Amino acid sequence: MEWLNYVVWAIGILILVWLVIDAFRIETTYDHDLLVSSVEGEIEKEILDHGHPTTPPEGGN
Amino acid sequence: MATEQVAVPSGAAAAPQRLSLLRVLGPMHVWALGVGIVLVGEFMGWNFTVAKGGVFGGLVACWFSGILYSCVAMIDSEVSSTVASAGGQYAQAKHILGPLAAFNIALFIIFEYCMLAAGDSLVVGAIVNSLDATLSPTPFVVLAIAFLAWLNYRGVHTTLTFNFIITAIAFITIFVLIVGAEFWNPGAITQTKELFAQPPGSADPKMPYGWLGILAALQFGIWYYLGIEGTCQTAEECRSAPRALPVGTMSGLITLLVAATMTWYICTSLVNWITLGESVYPLYDAAVNTGKNWLKVVLWIGTVLSCLASANGCINDASRAWFAMGRDQFIPRWFGGVHPRYKTPYRAILFLVPIMIAFGYTGLLDQVITFSIISGCLIYFIMPLNMIRFRRLYPMDSIKRGYVSPFHPLPSYVLWLFVGLTFLAMYFGYWRNLVAALVFYGLCSIWFVLHRFKYVDRAKLYTMPWPRPRGY
Numbered sequence: 220m221e222w223l224n225y226v227v228w229a230i231g232i233l234i235l236v237w238l239v240i241d242a243f244r245i246e247t248t249y250d251h252d253l254l255v256s257s258v259e260g261e262i263e264k265e266i267l268d269h270g271h272p273t274t275p276p277e278g279g280n
Numbered sequence: 281m282a283t284e285q286v287a288v289p290s291g292a293a294a295a296p297q298r299l300s301l302l303r304v305l306g307p308m309h310v311w312a313l314g315v316g317i318v319l320v321g322e323f324m325g326w327n328f329t330v331a332k333g334g335v336f337g338g339l340v341a342c343w344f345s346g347i348l349y350s351c352v353a354m355i356d357s358e359v360s361s362t363v364a365s366a367g368g369q370y371a372q373a374k375h376i377l378g379p380l381a382a383f384n385i386a387l388f389i390i391f392e393y394c395m396l397a398a399g400d401s402l403v404v405g406a407i408v409n410s411l412d413a414t415l416s417p418t419p420f421v422v423l424a425i426a427f428l429a430w431l432n433y434r435g436v437h438t439t440l441t442f443n444f445i446i447t448a449i450a451f452i453t454i455f456v457l458i459v460g461a462e463f464w465n466p467g468a469i470t471q472t473k474e475l476f477a478q479p480p481g482s483a484d485p486k487m488p489y490g491w492l493g494i495l496a497a498l499q500f501g502i503w504y505y506l507g508i509e510g511t512c513q514t515a516e517e518c519r520s521a522p523r524a525l526p527v528g529t530m531s532g533l534i535t536l537l538v539a540a541t542m543t544w545y546i547c548t549s550l551v552n553w554i555t556l557g558e559s560v561y562p563l564y565d566a567a568v569n570t571g572k573n574w575l576k577v578v579l580w581i582g583t584v585l586s587c588l589a590s591a592n593g594c595i596n597d598a599s600r601a602w603f604a605m606g607r608d609q610f611i612p613r614w615f616g617g618v619h620p621r622y623k624t625p626y627r628a629i630l631f632l633v634p635i636m637i638a639f640g641y642t643g644l645l646d647q648v649i650t651f652s653i654i655s656g657c658l659i660y661f662i663m664p665l666n667m668i669r670f671r672r673l674y675p676m677d678s679i680k681r682g683y684v685s686p687f688h689p690l691p692s693y694v695l696w697l698f699v700g701l702t703f704l705a706m707y708f709g710y711w712r713n714l715v716a717a718l719v720f721y722g723l724c725s726i727w728f729v730l731h732r733f734k735y736v737d738r739a740k741l742y743t744m745p746w747p748r749p750r751g752y
Contacts, residue, residue, distance in 0.1 A: 221414045231423035234430045235633070241433075242630055245619060254617040256298045257607060259365045259516075259743050 301366060302623035304437045305518045310511045310528020312444035313596060315535050316589035317393075317507035319450050320400060322536075322543040323563050323583045325503035325649070331557025333497030334488045335476060335548045341494070341501025342540045344698065349505040351695035352660055353533045354685040355667040357526040360512035361682030362674075364521035365744065366625070367604025368512035368597075369659055369666070374608070375742065376670050377662070383610050383728045384721060385662055388655040389513075389601040394632060395652035396507060397594035398639030400587040401425050402648070405640075406560075407584055421640040428592045429633045432599060435622045436517050443592050446585040453582030454539055457567055458546050460575045469570050470549035485553040499653070499705040504540040506656050507590070508532055509663075510597040522682025530683075595629065595636070602628040609736045610728070650710050654717045657706070660699045664692030673749035 245254070329341040356369070365371035370389060374382035401424040405417025431439045461469045478484040487493060511529045518524040543563060547556055550566040559565045567579035603625030606615025619626040639648055668689055676684070685691060706714055 220412045224414075224416045224419050227419040227423050231419060231426045234423075234426040238426075238430060238433055238630060238633075242626060245621075245626070249620055251614075253297060253299060254620065255607070255613050257300045257616060257618045258298070258740070259371065259604070259607065 299618040299620060299623070301517050301618060301625070302436060303517055303519050305440060305514050305524060307524045307527040307531065308444055309437070309440035310514060310518065310524050311532045311535070312440050312447050312589075313514055313593045314508045314511040314529055314532035315451070316443040316447040317396070317510050317593035317597070318505055318532075318536055318590070319447055319539065320403075320586040320590040321503035321506055322454065322539050323450075323586045324403065324561055326500060326540070326543065327547065327556050327559050327562040328500040328503075329497035330548070330553050332489070332500065333493040333495075334484065334486050335553050336486045337489075337494045337497040338544050338548065341497040342504055342544050344498055345501035345504050346537050346540065348502075348660070348695060348698040348702070349508055349533060349536075351691040351698070352509050352663060353529050354691050355663050355695065356509050356512055357529050357683040358681055358685040359667060359670055360515050360525050361522040362679050362746075363512075363744070364515040364518065364525075365604065366513065366516040366600040366607075368515060368601070369509065369663065370601055370604055371515075372512075372666055372670070373662065375744065375746065376666050376673065379610070379733065379736065379741070380725060380729060381662060381665075383605070384725060385659060386601045386605045386610065387721060387724055388659045389510075390598050390632075392652050392655035392659070393507070393510065393594035393598035393601075394636050395639060395648045395655070397425065397428075397591040397598070397636045398642075399645055399649045399652065400591035400594065401636070401640045402643065402645050404584060404587045404591075406645075407580070407587070417643075418641065422637055424588065424591060425595075425633060425636050425640060428588065428595050429629055431592065432595045433619070433622065433624055433626055433629050436514070436596070436624060439592060439596060440514075443589050446592075447589045450582045450586040450589060451535065451539060453578050453585075454542055454546070454563065456578050457563060457570075457575060458542055460572055460578075461546060461550060461566075461570050463546070463549075470546070472549040475548065475550075475552060488553075495701070495705050496708060497705075498702050499709060502653050502656065502702060504543075505533070505536050506653060507593070507597075508536065509656075509659060510593060513597040513600040516600075522680075526683035595632065598632050598636075599625050599628040602632060608741055610732065647713070650713045651717060654706065654710075654714055657699055657702055658717075658721070660695060661703075664689075664695050667692045673751070674746070675750060678747050678750065 329338040333341065359372045360368060363372045363375060367386065368389065370382050370386040373385045401421040404424045405421040408415050408420045409417045431442060463470060466472060476485055508529065511532060512525055515521045515525060547562045547566045550569040551559065551562065555565070556562055561583055564576070564579045564583055567575040602615055605611045606613060606628065615628050615631060617625070617627040642648070667685070671688060
């Protein structure tokens with residue numbers, strides 16, 4: 220079963236590499252200001268203004 | 281709102297936009313997060329209460345901690361239903377107590393969950409290694425954290441739906457064990473009467489060290505519920521936080537109270553108290569004592585799934601706290617980045633992965649978990665202050681709550697008392713760890729006050745449209 224160690228190492232490293240590559244792609248494609256544009260309080264404002272939150276937008280999973 | 285969240289690459293002409301976390305979670309996901317993090321404590325750790333206080337000590341610790349966490353859940357549900365912001369207790373403390381308290385709470389949260397995730401992955405490695413000695417635990421530790429980080433990176437909805445499934449399966453395995461052990465037929469498989477009886481010339485299994493033993497057991501009672509307070513980290517991602525957080529947290533706590541009591545009953549009815557007090561996997565050992573091989577398989581699966589669910593929830597929570605601190609510039613603003621496609625705090629997730637792996641790599645399970653518990657208890661110590669000041673600054677008629685904590689301020693005082701007793705018990709067994717943790721957090725606070733706080737843009741620190749606090 221020792222071979223399984225190498226398989227598990229390989230899968231783990233592949234996942235980590237995918238994460239780094241995707242993050243690098245995002246960093247080089249999008250503006251920094253956009254990526255850090257999130258602010259606290261948007262949701263509360265909506266609840267206060269409309270009484271009920273809006274339908275979530277598409278994107279992600 | 282939808283148009284605000286459609287990100288475009290730099291250079292493209294577009295109106296001003298803003299990224300935010302996706303609001304897709306309901307009570308089911310909140311339940312999955314809370315119970316998922318905690319349930320591993322039923323599969324291991326709680327049984328050290330039996331070593332210290334005997335079988336009754338285990339039960340007293342179970343209910344004592346149940347009361348402690350009921351107070352935590354009540355306080356958390358009320359405050360977080362009005363502060364629907366990532367960071368949970370961090371965001372609450374920022375608005376109610378101030379930046380230094382918020383900074384400390386965020387650190388407590390991050391270390392509580394990072395250490396717990398590392399501990400969970402260590403256990404996954406150890407379980408795999410127990411199957412076959414040629415299987416090294418380290419690659420499995422790395423794979424567990426890498427896979428769960430990937431899941432968290434790709435989106436919160438899938439992450440917590442996955443957590444719901446594996447947590448539910450792990451929870452059901454406890455039921456399966458009780459039914460498999462024929463609880464309705466005492467003496468056939470369960471041996472409660474024999475195991476609770478005092479053998480001639482030996483200590484009484486019920487309370488071998490008297491009330492002092494029960495006091496010592498309290499610190500391990502925390503294992504039954506540690507991490508349930510993490511539900512409010514998802515506040516910003518709930519479709520309706522005022523509804524989802526109280527429902528998810530309270531139903532999660534009820535689930536855990538049932539699971540904890542069932543776990544105590546079935547384990548003490550199947551395993552001798554001395555063996556149980558030293559066991560690494562008490563529920564699995566109980567399954568072994570039934571003599572049914574299929575139950576061993578079921579509980580093995582339950583143990584692995586509970587560890588994965590816990591680590592998964594911990595990555596989710598720690599990354600939200602780190603993200604929230606970055607957004608407020610308590611740490612570099614860069615950490616407040618949101619993935620334009622998946623709408624997750626991807627930089628925070630990526631940053632914490634090597635830290636979790638590094639702690640997992642140490643192999644020091646007891647030290648890692650002890651630091652996690654101490655950090656958790658420090659959060660519980662500040663929460664009553666948060667609640668009392670919250671009610672004072674924002675009385676009931678000033679902010680609409682999704683949940684109103686009953687009997688205020690009683691839960692706050694009970695929580696203080698019980699956390700104080702837990703710290704006392706912890707001091708007897710782990711005073712070095714306790715002092716080391718306090719020194720570490722103290723040094724971090726000094727760094728924050730003397731160095732970091734000057735970079736914080738105070739005008740952007742409080743953006744929630746709350747009314748002016750009473751007295752200001």
